[in-house]
Amino acid sequence: MNQSQDSNVETAVLGGGCFWCTEGVLQSLRGVLEVTPGYSGGHVDNPSYEQVCGKDTGHIEVVRVRFDPSIIDFATLLKVFFATHDPTTVDRQGADVGPQYASAIFCQSEEQKAVARDVIAQVEAALDTRVVTKVLDAAPFWPAEAYHHDYYARNPQQGYCQFVIAPKMAKLRKDFAGMLA
Structure with missing residues (x-):
């Protein structure tokens, strides 16, 4: 579905550490139509996972959410995003360390930028600490390789999924049960 074909569809591009985690969480929400893992913010066209992990392309692992x-709404999507990753650590989510794991919002409009800043202020007040999430302008989005798509759904017993993603999914089910698809 193309956004120009359906004015009731918006796009968000969010980086919350490993895109496997962010994808698994956000695709569970009612009203989310599609979540695609990929890369954004770098200076290399169509980078590979290996290039991004090399930490010199400038890309962040993200998901494109339709x-x-x-x-x-975008604010609610961001509230779930902030509740299911750590927005207070620079270039890190748990054991995943590097610039590709930055917490980031690639705003698709000035309205999204204003909403992002408002939600960040709310999160900072609730956590009583600084949020380091980058609020960035829209940038080219490059879809990740096919084996990254629906990773958690296809590999729930894999170690990383069990120890990193499953707890985030449990938090999602507990804190946002009424929003699940």
Whole structure:
């Protein structure tokens, strides 16, 4: 579905550490139509996972989220995003360390930028600490290789999925049960 074909669809591009985690969480939400893992923010066209992990392309692991704002608005999407990753650590999510794991919002409009800043202020007040999430302008999005798509859904018993993603999914089910698809 192309956004120009359906004015009821918006796009968000979010980096919350490993894209496997962010994808698994956000695709569970009612109103989210599609979540695609990929890379954004770098200076190399169509980078590979290996290039991004090499830490010199400038890319961040992200997900492109297509959602229906009449069901879930951008602010609510961001609240789930912030609740299911650590927005207070620079270039790190747990044991995943490097610039590709930065917490980032690639704003697709000035409205998204204003909403992002407002939600960040709310999160900082709730956590009583500084949020380091980067609020960036839209940048080219490069889809990740096919084996990264639906990773958690296809590999729930894999070690990383069990120890890193499963707890985030449990938190999602506990804190946002009414929002699940």
